[in-house]
Amino acid sequence: MVHVSKIAYDCDVLVVGGGIVGLSTAYAITRAAPGTRVTVLEKEPGVARHQTGRNSGVIHSGIYYRPGSLKARYAVRGAAELTKFCAEYGIAHSVTGKLIVATDRAELPRLHALVQRGRENGIPVRELGAAQIAEYEPEVRGLAAIRVRTTGICDYTAVARQLGQASGAEIRYGARAVRIDRRPERGVAVLTARGDVVRGRVLVNCAGLYSDEVARLTGDEPEVRIVPFRGEYYELARPELVRGLVYPVPDPAFPFLGVHLTRGIDGGVHVGPNAVPALAREGYGWGVVRPREAMATAAWPGVWRMGRQHWRYGVGELRRSVSKGAFVDAVRRLLPAVEEGDLVRAAAGVRAQAVLRDGALVDDFLIREGPRAIHVLNAPSPAATASLPIGREVARRALGALTDA
Template identity: 50%
Template sequence: MDDIIIIGGGIVGLSTAYALTERFPHARLRVVEKEDQWAKHQTGNNSGVIHSGIYYKPGSLKARFAKAGSEQMKDFCAKYDINYESCGKVIVATKQTELPLLQNLFERGLANGLDIFMIDPEQLKVEEPYVQGLQAIKVPQAGIVDYKQVCETLVLLLKNQGIEMVLNTEINDIYEHEQSVEVIANDTIYKTSYVVNCGGLHSDRITKMTGLKPDLQIVPFRGEYYELKEKKHHLVKNLIYPVPNPDFPFLGVHFTRMVNGGVEAGPNALLSLKREGYRKTDFDLKDFTEVMFYGGFWRLAAKYWQEGARELWRSYNKKAFVKSLQELIPSIQEDDLESAPSGVRAQALQSNGKLVDDFFIVTGKRSIHVCNAPSPAATACFPIGREIAGRVPEIGT
C-alpha cells in the first residue's frame, strides 16, 4: 500500500512529489501519468518563460508563488546545471490608450514586491532596438528556461529517492474511504492513504471521481505560435510583451527568445475542440459536448465574443496575426515567420462565466486537487508543490 499517490506527471505533479519527499522522506510515494512520457502536455509545450508575477492580483497565490517560484526555479537550475537565463523583459505600450493600463500594471508590480522600472522610447530602443513604443516597463526578474529539462531532472531525483514513477497509467476511478483510498487505473487497483491530483487538462474530471463537485470546469484554449526564421532572430533580443487586456487572462501575442535558440511569436487564444487538441483539426466528441453544454462557456462567450472573433480571425489569417506583431515590431513581415507547434492551456471556468483567475486547490476527505494551474504554474511549481505538501496530513493520521 502506498502512502501517497500523485496523479499527473507534468511539472506541477513532479514538483509536488519532490516537495512531498522533503516533508515525508520515508513515505511510499507513487507518481502516475497516463502518457508514455513525462511533461507531455502543458509543460512540454511551454515556451519556457520564467515569469516575475507582475500581472497578478497582489496577495493572490499567483502573485506570491510566481515571485517566489522565479527565484526558486533559478536556484534549482543553478544547482543542477540546467540551462536558464535571467534575461528580463519589456512590456510595451504602443497606443495612448494603453498608457493608463501600463501605469496600473507598474503599480501592481511594485505592490507585488518586484524591482521594476519605467523606460521611455529612447531607453526602450537600447533594450529592444526594433521595438516601437510610447513607454514600457522593464522587468529584470523575467527569464527563460527549458521546462522539459527541469522535469527530466525532477524525474531523476525522484527515482533516486526510490519513488515509484509509472507511465502509461490512466486513472479510471477513485474511491475514498475513512482510512484509505482506492485508485483504479488500467484495471489495476492501487491502495493508498492519500491522493494528490495534479491532472492538468483532466483535473476537474479526476476531482469529480472522488465525489467533490467544485463550481468549475476545465475549458481548453489552444495557443498557436509562429517562429521567427533564423535570419530574423536579431529583431528580438529577449522578451517583448504588449500591455494585456486586464479583463482577459491571456497576455496577448508577444515575442519570446527561447533558451535553446529560436524566437517564438504568439500565441493567440482559441477554444480547443479537444482537451489535448494541438491542431485545428483535432476533435473529441466528449470534450466538445462538455463545453457546448456548459452554461459557463456561453456566459463567457457572450461577454468576450468580440475578442474571440479577433482571435479566430488571426488563427486563419496570417496577415492579421502579423499585423498584431507589427504593433510591437513594425518591420516584421509575413515571410519572416514559419508555423510552430501549438500549446493547450487548461483554464478553469465557473458556471457564472467567470474565468478562475488564481490557482485553485480543493481538499477532499483523503485527497487534494489542483483544479486550476495554468500559467504561471511552471514558474510557480516549487511553491505550489510545497503548498500542497503542507496541506497533506501526517501520514497514518
C-alpha cells in the same frame, strides 16, 4: 472471531499527473517527510507532455498578478527558487529581463498600473520612454515600456524530469486513471486503463487538463470545469530581430498575456500565443476534435456565459488563428520589421482554464480538498514558474491528510 485483513498500500501518496506541478508536489513531500512513499501516475510515456512542455519557457516575474494572490506570491517566490534550482542541477536557464511595451495611448494607463502592481509585489521595474526602448530592443517600437529585470527563461521539461528524479518517487508511465474508489477507512484505489490497480492512503490530483474529471472520479464536485484554450505559436525565421522577451500590455479582463516575442534557451524566438477554444482537451490543432469532450464542455453553463461576456475578444483571437496576416498585424504592433514570411508555424499548446458556473474565468490558482484527496483545479501559467511553492503547499495539505487518515 472475525479477522480483518490489513490493507496493502502501494504508496502513502498517490499523485495523478506527471506535469511540473505533480512532480514538484512529489519532490516537496519527500523533502518535508523523508520516507513517505509517493507514486506518480502519468498517462503519457514521459513527463511534461502537455502544459509543462508546450509553452514559451518563460520564468515569470509575477508583475501581472493581484497583490496578495497566490499567483503573485508564488510567482515572485517561485521565480527566484526556480532559477536557483536550475543553477543547482545544471539546467539550461537565463535571467534575461523583459520589456512590456505600450503601442497605443489607450494602453498607457494600464502600463502605469503595472508599474504600481510590480512595486507592490516587490518586483524591480524600470520605466522607459519611446527612445529608451531601443537600448534593449532596437527593432521594437512603442510609446513607452517597462523593463522587468527578474524575468527569465528555462527548459521546463528538464526541470520536471529533474524534480521527478530528485523526489525518489515511483513514476508509472502509460497509467491513465479510469476509475477511482475512495473509502474513508480504506484509502484510495485507482484503476488504470491497462488494468492495474494502485492503492494509496491519500490522492493528489494534478491532472491539469483533466483535473475536474479526476475530481469527479473521486466523488468530489469541483464546481468548475476545465475549458481548453489552444495557444498557437510561430517561430521567427529572423531571430536576430529580437534580443530577449517582448510583451504587449495585457488586457486585465483576461488571464491571457497577448501575442509576445520570446527568445528561448535554444536561441530561437517564439511568437504567440493567441487563445482560441479547443475542440478537445488535447486539441493542439483545429483537426483534433473529440465530440464527447467538446459536448461536455458545451454543457457547462459557464461556457455560454463566458462567451456572451467576451465574444468580441474571442472573435479577434479566432481571426488571428485562421488568418496568418491578422497574426502578423498583431506582431507588427511591437515589431514593425516582421514580414509574413518570417513566421513559421510551431507546435501549439493548450491552456487548462477553469471556468465557474457563472462564466467567470478563475484568475488565481485553485486548490480544493475532499476526504483523502487534494485537487489542483486551476494551475495554468504561471504555474510552471510557481511550481516549487505550489508543490510545497499541496504537499503540506497531503501530509496533513496523511496524518488524519
